[in-house]
Amino acid sequence: VSIKFAVLGLLGRKELHGYAIKQRIERDFGHLWTANYGQIYPALRALEAEGLVTMVEQAQPRSPTRKLYSITPRGRTALRRWLNGPTAKRPVLRDPFLLRFTFFSQGDADAALRAIDEQVAMYKAQLRGRREALIGWRRKDLYVRLASELGIELNAMMLAWLARARAEVAAAEGSADADAAPPVRRARGGRR
């Protein structure tokens, strides 16, 4: 249900075609939602069938024909109702790594360390990308900017937690492992 409205919300700002919608989702809120063509194209058809958007084909000289979708007045009403309505449900993190993490006491000693380092690398790369993306939102939509900032804070917090977790795990599992992997990173310092 949410994706239909996310698409409608994007069309509320600007007319777009399916391919562009996917790009926007990734750029604007890839940290808090994902969507793929298997969801986007059917959603657009459904919205059109309900009369919330209209479609116009747009031929182009040297690339495939686009299908441009625009929001209708009825679409705006539906969007506003969704925005004013109640919050569907409380969020869960649903992070496969963290789930696995809670069971590491049953695994091999160093598997935990390796997994943590993997995560650290991933979050560092992500953080860089997000900080760059933020610049584009600096003077634009207040809400998008705030959500984007949350993504960055979250990311930084995860890195801080991972550093702490790594230290505790290494300490608990005999100090031999502690320097098998790179010494406890100053990564956290980058946060304060």
Add this chain to the structure above:
Amino acid sequence: VSIKFAVLGLLGRKELHGYAIKQRIERDFGHLWTANYGQIYPALRALEAEGLVTMVEQAQPRSPTRKLYSITPRGRTALRRWLNGPTAKRPVLRDPFLLRFTFFSQGDADAALRAIDEQVAMYKAQLRGRREALIGWRRKDLYVRLASELGIELNAMMLAWLARARAEVAAAEGSADADAAPPVRRARGGRR
């Protein structure tokens, strides 16, 4: 795929029946995963069919018969392989509120404020519950404790962000709204 292993991981610690598994999931990592009977019971059957767990019926004098599941040696091997294996995929927050939030500039002025206050109330209640749950984990499993602490930090961070977001939104939308709802909460103070 993750739920099967989450169940297996729980059984790796202690033999359990389906109903108890659900309770554990809620208590131990309700913040990072959810599961319902529609997933748990079929998962148990599947694990049994694969020979990773065994089941024994356990009649009780004055309550329904339980089906106690225990992990097998093959189950332990499979669990360890999962723990040592690669991390499936990067996480997304996937919070319906935040998704909606990014579109509030297209909605009614005060709907955003109301929605934020709703979220604040929810997170405050949740934070209380989690702090209590943590006490039970203090001297138990290191990994579970760390994950639990992350849940609390996350929760606190969300509250801090919501307070900031509220202030910025109120400021942007004319100061009339700013005191229609409770004055900008000192909630953030509780964090530093």
Add this chain to the structure above:
DNA sequence: CCTCTCATGTAAGACGTTACATGATTCA
């Protein structure tokens, strides 16, 4: 008497992911 907790489960449907199919253009 009614609701809550314990305890098992199933079925239908909503939602999401992955892989495939098609085809032109651009860039190394």
Add this chain to the structure above:
DNA sequence: TGAATCATGTAACGTCTTACATGAGAGG
């Protein structure tokens, strides 16, 4: 020549949620 980007889509398959069905005992 090969890969990436633009652009559309579908089918199969997983996963998750919701709602129902059953039934006993405990406590207000």
